[in-house]
Amino acid sequence: MTDLGAYRDQAxxxxxxxxxxxxxxxxxxxxxxxxxxxxxxxxxxxxLFPYGLSRADVESAILAGP
Structure with a gap:
């Protein structure tokens, strides 16, 4: 997730x-x-994305936005 620029919630x-x-x-x-x-x-x-999807597909979907 950090590769996408995301930040982990500390709590x-x-x-x-x-x-x-x-x-x-x-x-x-x-x-x-x-x-x-x-x-x-x-x-x-x-x-919702199943963990069976490739990392590249999930990252692309996240970055595509709403």
Whole structure:
């Protein structure tokens, strides 16, 4: 996650924050999947990604934004 520019939440090590100029994302490493919640203009979009996806696909999806 640090390669993407995300920062780990000190209180919750399974949570990461990623800030971009037009949106922000909260990334949660869950037991069975990766949950990404994007915030853009007051709207929140949530997507779940199974761990079976390739790292490159997940990173591309996260960086594509909401």
């Amino acid at each position: 919750e090590p399974c949570l990461w924050d990623l800030r971009q100029p037009l949106w922000s994302a909260r990334i949660e490493l869950d037991v069975e999947e990766l949950k990404v919640s994007w915030e853009h203009g007051g709207n929140v979009t949530v997507r």
